Amino acid sequence: VPGRIVVVGSGAAGIGAAAAAKAIDPSAEVTIYSGSGDAAGGFDRLFLAGPQTCLDAGIVLRHGPRITAIDLDRRAVDVEGEGAAGWDRLVITAGSEPAGAGALPTDLEGLYAVGNIPSDEEWDRVLAGAKVAVVVEATAPGLEMVTALAERGIETHLVDPRASTLAGAADPDIAAPVEESWAEMGVKTHFNTRVEGLLGEGRVRGVRTSEGELPADVVVVCSRPPAGNDLAAAAGLVVSSGGGIKVDERMATSAAGVWAAGECIDLPGGARFPLQDSGSQAYAQGRVAGTNAAGGSRAYQPAYVPWSLPAGRWTLGGVSFGETQATAAGMPYVLGKATGISRARYYPDVKKVTVKLLAEPGSLRLIGAQMVGGEGIKERADFLGMAVKMGITLTDLAFMENVYSPPIGALNEPIAVAAQNGLATLEASR
């Protein structure tokens, strides 16, 4: 049984790893160093009830000092200003570098990237003077950025080389309502468009794209950022060709006693699932790494990890394969689709909910889901993740029972109707 477990990074992966390790082995001494991590929105924000909750769980939090090196031979990390701290097991969740780091000029005022957005106060000041913004790439942070800028009344342009929002993760029909709501909010989307350069000297003036120039006061690059592999590479851990720390399905690195999770890794075989770089996947990977580091045994199964995020006036969500991915993978599927509503239609704030279910032909076991709606998409995604994992079928879902309560739930649950429609389509094709 390992005594000292050190977790480098306090993002979703780091917190997941520490909590899982402590749950598996309550006697382990678990320490999180946030210095090199990607504490999105501030360290203490990641906790249920603040750092106190972590302390209550017996996890030691070190928010100040950075980890400057990992020594595999001595089994220690170098803590800035403190010297070596020993570990028996190490979990690296070093997150990512700022998007475009190394590729973007650092001296252009008005140019920002994911992981490099200034504090709220300074950001407010930047945007107060901005009339037009360009967001580069419709990734998960890109969606959030576009929506936030548009809500501030800034003329916002989204440039993405692919054909639709979250292409590959969200099917185009599922993403369409988001794009429509952006249009209502004044957002201009430029799909199938590559950014080929930046305009301006000293201060950004816009971007040059494959379809012409787009002037802007602010440019925010939201491309998927490169993995944070510096510490690991310097320590001699194997880094994959994709730039991430190489791990197996147990999140074990090339070194005994060292695990890694989150945005700093590359998955075995380069496997890609929807929003592989999302917080949901990072948290799931962290839990696997922490479990194994503490002596447990668990494999990472990305196909069961649901995803969901708000965008425009909608919330997107799903699990495992959508139509785009299934088609790309050459996987046959039975499709059930339905559009329902989030509450009785005479209630305020009623929203459409569209559900697509993909099932394996023959067995009719669920292999994926895609959704767009308002409330309850995250909870439906969690449910359908479990449904994929447990081998639940379209038939099971077609006969599911559901709440009927006009202010919060319509007579027909869209998941059930989608499953019923899938069965009806199948029946009609026989």
Add this chain to the structure above:
Amino acid sequence: VPGRIVVVGSGAAGIGAAAAAKAIDPSAEVTIYSGSGDAAGGFDRLFLAGPQTCLDAGIVLRHGPRITAIDLDRRAVDVEGEGAAGWDRLVITAGSEPAGAGALPTDLEGLYAVGNIPSDEEWDRVLAGAKVAVVVEATAPGLEMVTALAERGIETHLVDPRASTLAGAADPDIAAPVEESWAEMGVKTHFNTRVEGLLGEGRVRGVRTSEGELPADVVVVCSRPPAGNDLAAAAGLVVSSGGGIKVDERMATSAAGVWAAGECIDLPGGARFPLQDSGSQAYAQGRVAGTNAAGGSRAYQPAYVPWSLPAGRWTLGGVSFGETQATAAGMPYVLGKATGISRARYYPDVKKVTVKLLAEPGSLRLIGAQMVGGEGIKERADFLGMAVKMGITLTDLAFMENVYSPPIGALNEPIAVAAQNGLATLEASR
């Protein structure tokens, strides 16, 4: 194969029956008569996209005329002003009488009962002059009424003979936040208190209770209303000692070719599940009745039907057994409980979510759940209803994957944490 299916009533049970019948046998001629039904909030409000949706599904809607009699021998209903309409199969979803009908005086101004609330406009007028209201019984409609009255700024008193809100359905610890939020809204709750009479002549002045008099300008009786059995009893159908139409688990009445569902029935053996009289259960019963009426085969399984409803500043929900019910039934259980949050805690409108899971000792299969929170309770209840049905265990739920997306989902899904806590408690007791 039956040709003509008549559905009496257009509440959740009636709509569920008609839709299920049409799905089972698309060639069937399905007609809904709403006249005798309990079209809560108006007939057209019950539909996804209004009556048009029903028409599109090939269901005939008759909103005007009342059904005045059922003739079992001729297999016809008497339609007011139209004469006999024949059926091959009949589904009765006649709802309930107004609460207290027959027991309450009809000549007291200011006295209302469930099913007898005037139109929005008149109700506004009534309440405009009201300073103090008494709501009798913390049933599902009672909860809605208390909350709505308090939100209008009326000093609202809730009188209930039982010990807590939705006693029997919601465990006291689950109901507690609702009661606290009512207190913040100025509601005075009077539990363990019986209403023994009404005060006032011509106009209601309040109620006399086992604990003294409570003055009021408006009194709303929300006690569970008696089953609407008039038509059925007159036709010679067997009515149970509870006052409802007697049905078996397939929702078949004592007469061949006649089914019944919703608030007008009594369940076999007097079985009681949480909110047995809720819209969720009525809809589930209706679907069973409609399926069987159209030649399908399905049994009603109330233990799998989730429930949820807003109350005060919270939403309650669950499925099957809570602690109160399991204890009353002498059922042993393993308990897992956790309080989490609905989104990252630094986001606006973050709410606590408390989940209790009950599992069968040994197998650890889920046997019930109770919840209180904000968004996503209805969707979690749907999920857990399916989990009970599919035999999912505490261990399965402890290892479920979940969305992490700060604006809509916290790192830890409370369902997973409750399951983990249940397993930890079990481990500690060994």
